[in-house]
Amino acid sequence: MDAENEQQAAxxxxxxxxxxxxxxRRAVIGWAGAGVALGAAAVGTVAAATMSDxxxxxxxxxSPEVPFYGEHQSGISTPVQDRLHFAAFDVITDDRDAxxxxxxxWTKAAASITGGRExxxxxxxxxxxxxxxxxxxxxxxxxxxxxxxxGFGRTLFEKDGQDxxxxxxxxPEALVELPKFKGDRLEAARSGGDLCVQACADDxxxxxxxxxxxxxxxxxxxxxxxxxLGFGKTSSTxxxxxxxxxxxxxxxxxxxIAGTDADSLAxxxxxxxxxxxxxxxxxSYLVARRIRMTIETWDRSSLKEQxxxxxxxxxxxxxxxxxxxRDAPDLSAMPADSHVRLAHPDSNGGLMILRRGYSFxxxxxxxxxxxxGLFFLAYQxxxxxxxxxLQTKLAANDRLNEYIxxxxxxxxxxxxxxxxxxxxxxxxxxx
Amino acid sequence: xxxxxxxxxxxxxxAVAGAALVGCSKKDDxxxxxxxxxxxxxxxxxxxxxxxSKTSFPxxxxxxxxxxxxxxxxxxxxxxDGDKIVTERENIGPGTKVTINAEIKAGTYEVACKPGMTGDxxxxxxxxxxxxxxxxxxxxxxxxxxxxxRKYAQEQADATVPVVEQFAAAVTxxxxxxxxxxxxxxxxxxxxxxxxxxxxxxxxxKTDTRxxxxxxxxxxxxxxxxxxSLWVDGRIGDEEKTLAAQLVADLKDWQKRVPEAEIxxxxxxxxxxxxxxxVSKNKITGEEDRYSHTDLSDFAxxxxxxxxxxxxxxxxxxxxxxxxxxxxxxxxxxxxxxxxKYRGADGTYTSYDKVTEDxxxxxxxxxxxxxxxxxxxxxxxxxx
Numbered sequence: 001m002d003a004e005n006e007q008q009a010a011x012x013x014x015x016x017x018x019x020x021x022x023x024x025r026r027a028v029i030g031w032a033g034a035g036v037a038l039g040a041a042a043v044g045t046v047a048a049a050t051m052s053d054x055x056x057x058x059x060x061x062x063s064p065e066v067p068f069y070g071e072h073q074s075g076i077s078t079p080v081q082d083r084l085h086f087a088a089f090d091v092i093t094d095d096r097d098a099x100x101x102x103x104x105x106w107t108k109a110a111a112s113i114t115g116g117r118e119x120x121x122x123x124x125x126x127x128x129x130x131x132x133x134x135x136x137x138x139x140x141x142x143x144x145x146x147x148x149x150x151g152f153g154r155t156l157f158e159k160d161g162q163d164x165x166x167x168x169x170x171x172p173e174a175l176v177e178l179p180k181f182k183g184d185r186l187e188a189a190r191s192g193g194d195l196c197v198q199a200c201a202d203d204x205x206x207x208x209x210x211x212x213x214x215x216x217x218x219x220x221x222x223x224x225x226x227x228x229l230g231f232g233k234t235s236s237t238x239x240x241x242x243x244x245x246x247x248x249x250x251x252x253x254x255x256x257i258a259g260t261d262a263d264s265l266a267x268x269x270x271x272x273x274x275x276x277x278x279x280x281x282x283x284s285y286l287v288a289r290r291i292r293m294t295i296e297t298w299d300r301s302s303l304k305e306q307x308x309x310x311x312x313x314x315x316x317x318x319x320x321x322x323x324x325x326r327d328a329p330d331l332s333a334m335p336a337d338s339h340v341r342l343a344h345p346d347s348n349g350g351l352m353i354l355r356r357g358y359s360f361x362x363x364x365x366x367x368x369x370x371x372x373g374l375f376f377l378a379y380q381x382x383x384x385x386x387x388x389x390l391q392t393k394l395a396a397n398d399r400l401n402e403y404i405x406x407x408x409x410x411x412x413x414x415x416x417x418x419x420x421x422x423x424x425x426x427x428x429x430x431x
Numbered sequence: 432x433x434x435x436x437x438x439x440x441x442x443x444x445x446a447v448a449g450a451a452l453v454g455c456s457k458k459d460d461x462x463x464x465x466x467x468x469x470x471x472x473x474x475x476x477x478x479x480x481x482x483x484s485k486t487s488f489p490x491x492x493x494x495x496x497x498x499x500x501x502x503x504x505x506x507x508x509x510x511x512d513g514d515k516i517v518t519e520r521e522n523i524g525p526g527t528k529v530t531i532n533a534e535i536k537a538g539t540y541e542v543a544c545k546p547g548m549t550g551d552x553x554x555x556x557x558x559x560x561x562x563x564x565x566x567x568x569x570x571x572x573x574x575x576x577x578x579x580x581r582k583y584a585q586e587q588a589d590a591t592v593p594v595v596e597q598f599a600a601a602v603t604x605x606x607x608x609x610x611x612x613x614x615x616x617x618x619x620x621x622x623x624x625x626x627x628x629x630x631x632x633x634x635x636x637k638t639d640t641r642x643x644x645x646x647x648x649x650x651x652x653x654x655x656x657x658x659x660s661l662w663v664d665g666r667i668g669d670e671e672k673t674l675a676a677q678l679v680a681d682l683k684d685w686q687k688r689v690p691e692a693e694i695x696x697x698x699x700x701x702x703x704x705x706x707x708x709x710v711s712k713n714k715i716t717g718e719e720d721r722y723s724h725t726d727l728s729d730f731a732x733x734x735x736x737x738x739x740x741x742x743x744x745x746x747x748x749x750x751x752x753x754x755x756x757x758x759x760x761x762x763x764x765x766x767x768x769x770x771x772k773y774r775g776a777d778g779t780y781t782s783y784d785k786v787t788e789d790x791x792x793x794x795x796x797x798x799x800x801x802x803x804x805x806x807x808x809x810x811x812x813x814x815x
Contacts, residue, residue: 092796128494128532129697130810220762220800223792 065143068114070417071282072270075147076354076379077259079238081200084230084358085207086288086375087215088193088410089222091156096165100430102221106150106197106214107424113210116143119217135216138209146201148210150425151286151412156194170429172277174285174382175413181395183405190290190408193225198286198377200356204229226408228290230358230375237354243317243325246374247359248298248403250310251317254325255344257354268352268386269379271416276382279428282416284379287387290360290408293373298403309399311338337399343390353378353386373404383411470494471530474542476523477501481544481553490559495531495542499523506545507531508552511538516632517693521548534695537561573696573812576743580699581689583739584624588686591620595682599675602657605667614658615725615779621682622729623736625709626702627692628685637681641718652677655720662722700744700809703737707802710734715795717783727780730794731770737805738763744812752811755804762801769797 066074091099109119120133156164157171197214201207208229215224234246235253238260243251257264266272271280298306303314311334312319319329319340334341345352356379361372380386395401415428471494473484478501495518499505502525509517509531517540518533537559543552598617601610621628621639629635638653645651652674660671713719714730741748741759749756773781786794 092800127810127813128530129701129813131806216803219803220758223796223799 064145065116066114066145066147068111068148068418069420069423071419073147073149073283073414073417074114075149075198075200076269076284076356076414077237077257077265078145078147078200079259080233080236080356081145081147082202082231082233083200083204083207084233084375084377085199085204085211085227086230086377087197087199087211087227088153088225088288089195089197089215089218090225091164091194091222093221094164096430098221099165100426102218103426103430104424105217107418109213109217110148110210110425111418111421113138113206113213114143114146114148116141116146119213135209135213137212138206141203141206144201144203144206146199146206146210148214149198149200149286149414151196151198151414152426152429153193153195153410153412155192159194165430167429170277170279172280172413174271174276174280174384175411176384176388178287178383178409178411179388179392181391181406183395183401184409185405185407186409187407190226190228191410193410193412195222196286196288196410196412204231228288228360228375228408229362230360232359234357234359234374235355237356239326246357247293247295247361247372248306248310250306250312250314251325252357252374253355254312254317257352264352265354268381269354271381277413280413280415281428283414284354284381285383285386286412286414287376287378287380287383288408288410288412289376289406291374291376292365292371292405292407294369294403294405295372296369301403308335309339309403311335311340335399337397339394339398339400342394342398348390348393351386351390353380353390379414471496474498474507474544475500476505476507476544476546478503478546479553481507481542481555483542483555483557486555487558487560490535490537490561493533493535493559495533496528497523497531498528499525501525501546503546504548506543506548506552508543508545509533509535509557510541510543511693513691514632515691515693516630534697535559536693536695570747572746573744576696576699576747577694579743580740581692581694583743584627584692584694585686585689587620587624587736588682588689591617592679592682592686594620595679599679602667602675603672607661607665607667610657610667611661611723614654614661614723615720615728618654618725618729619732621685622732623739625733625736626698626705627689627694630692630698631685631688634681634685634688638678638685641713641721653681654678655722658720658722696744696747696812697809699740700748700805700812703740703808704802704805706733706737707798707805711795711798711802715791715798717786717791720783724783724785725780726783727770727773727786731774731780734763734766734770734801738767741805741808744808748808748811752807755807755811758804759801759808762797762804766797766801769793 066078068074093099112119118134118139123132123134123136123139152175154171154175154177157167157175158164197211199207199210201210211227215222232247233244235256236243237256237258239256239258243254246252257268259265269284271283271285273281275281301309307314307320311329311331312325316323317325318327319334320338321330321333322328329340329344329346331341331344331346341347355377357374357376359372360375361370363371365371378387395406415426418425418427472488473482474495474497475482475484476497476499495507495509497507497520504525505523506519506521507523508519511517517535518531520529520531523529540557540559541554542557543554545552594613595617598610598613601613625635625639628639636649639655640649640651640653641655642651642659657671657674657678660667710730710733714726714733717724717726719729720726741763745756748759770780773786775781
């Protein structure tokens with residue numbers, strides 16, 4: 001199954017179908033090759049991971065392993081993986097030590113899983129009488145570019161007027177309670193949370209395995225408040241690759257912050273010294289919104305209405321009046337209430353957020369329709385200056401509101417990265 | 432000792448480390464050679480045969496390496512006299528291999544392979560010899576724990592039968608209200624020691640089956656059948672009276688058989704965990720006592736029984752795993768306290784249909800917080 005044999009086989013098949021098959025087969029071979037390389041370099045990779053500065057952005061798309069340690073948490077500027085499992089947790093203990101102990105155990109487990117290794121004593125277990133430490137469903141799977149990103153919600157610092165863990169004084173001003181935006185129909189069971197973990201990977205099983213094992217480690221300390229699976233990344237942080245489409249069939253996130261654009265990241269994404277709470281320096285604020293799309297009515301709307309809604313053409317994604325997706329848009333050529341015009345940095349004083357959303361469909365809404373939409377994830381340096389003004393404007397004016405409803409919402413402070421083994425998630429906050 | 436998932440080299444490392452681990456524990460026992468010679472018992476299951484690599488081996492830890500080489504899904508059981516289940520594994524697919532670990536005491540047993548998962552199976556007699564490993568390294572404290580737990584199980588059965596008789600008498604007298612008032616109480620001793628009752632295999636299906644768990648053609652008998660008549664129909668007919676008498680007879684059978692139950696330290700620990708699993712799966716959801724809503728009474732009894740098993744194992748567990756033991760102490764305390772809030776002065780519990788979703792979530796958290804560390808108790812009492 002080496003590349004040479006593959007190339008010999010391909011022309012013999014001929015025709016369009018063979019060409020498509022050839023493409024996907026090459027993709028498979030690419031993965032296999034990476035896997036072999038990983039196996040051969042097993043020891044070296046671990047060592048390298050501990051030395052990395054954590055700038056996952058430079059990693060090629062096929063890299064099976066994203067470094068866990070670094071100045072910033074991975075999973076933010078990292079090239080967006082194909083799949084998501086996001087979980088928000090409630091802390092159910094009032095014992096600060098127990099929480100810290102869990103965060104340390106989580107960190108250790110996260111470093112293992114993101115490196116394609118098993119949790120604790122592994123899936124085989126230490127003694128047959130005991131359940132194995134690792135739940136086992138990721139055995140044989142590569143690291144799949146898994147990243148795990150942790151965040152802390154407002155309620156961790158203060159809940160019902162209580163300073164739960166002696167953290168109240170460390171509540172960052174930027175971690176505001178999000179205002180109620182026009183049209184919000186938020187469900188409590190899909191909103192909020194004391195902690196969150198974003199697991200992104202190219203293989204959904206690897207992402208689910210990660211969240212499941214963290215939830216298990218956290219028993220007695222946290223429970224799962226809500227969780228969301230996502231597929232089909234809707235935003236890319238790698239401008240060279242094709243911009244993915246959302247469930248409305250439109251390219252989404254054409255003008256996103258690139259993971260390699262250090263200047264924009266520094267300006268719009270990473271919290272800088274002096275921004276506020278010191279413990280957040282190098283971190284970022286995450287807004288998660290579960291946005292339900294009424295895809296049934298969307299699908300019944302004319303192509304012109306659909307394109308007017310976005311202000312871009314559907315197939316190419318070109319801004320109105322232009323030919324190509326990446327042509328500089330002439331905002332005045334777009335309808336005044338079009339999504340792109342309203343959301344564009346040029347309409348917002350240069351304001352940018354880093355988007356990393358995923359599509360979802362979760363069964364039905366009980367009315368014979370798919371419960372589908374966009375799980376919107378955005379990272380920013382200060383939510384008060386980014387998501388809040390942007391969403392205030394969109395909620396009031398965006399023509400897209402005809403087809404979408406925000407049904408879940410959460411806001412988290414994602415601390416800086418774990419720089420080396422021995423450090424732990426939240427150390428700058430609790431330490 | 433995490434192993435890299437994708438690296439063959441790492442699997443090798445794991446295997447070596449695993450061997451080293453086993454080697455260590457054996458060296459500590461000073462019986463490396465004896466145990467080394469033992470190795471797993473190979474069970475080769477086909478559609479028509481149940482082959483064993485040996486039919487005689489020493490008591491203690493026994494590993495059955497099962498390979499299903501037949502075309503049907505199979506099950507493997509180890510039965511002691513009277514078809515009491517010592518250990519079992521279901522759903523072994525064609526072409527798959529599983530390993531069953533059990534602690535087996537000296538005696539004669541039968542291994543059964545059940546291709547198609549039906550019938551009595553293809554049986555092989557085995558002899559487990561008293562010898563070297565288990566008996567020699569048995570910790571006196573664990574031997575005592577097993578004896579004390581058996582005593583506890585017997586006490587529970589002895590206390591249960593008279594209450595069940597009162598319950599049955601009320602049913603026979605056609606007194607619906609009185610029967611209802613005795614229903615929950617009649618189940619307490621059973622629920623506290625359910626793993627023991629379940630180990631007999633044949634009693635539990637007759638006494639404690641829920642309607643949805645019936646197999647095709649299985650007659651519905653026992654507590655929950657009568658529960659439905661009392662709460663849903665609100666009437667007692669001749670059939671219910673017969674069922675009540677049958678329930679008494681079946682539970683007397685249980686009471687009589689407790690002395691023969693297979694009880695081991697790891698069995699006790701895993702039994703405690705299973706009681707919590709029961710709670711998690713059936714009580715939290717309100718499925719167990721769906722007509723009477725007396726789920727919290729069963730829930731409390733499950734926790735009490737699990738705690739009893741833990742307390743008896745604690746002298747050894749707290750020595751081997753002090754932190755685990757502290758966690759279990761704290762979590763048992765928490766869940767007991769939580770349940771206490773729902774217990775009235777007369778000892779009865781709040782009807783589960785009055786327990787809100789939020790309160791059920793709090794119960795679920797408490798069960799998970801206890802169940803997860805409890806799953807590690809068995810390893811903490813394995814003789815080192």
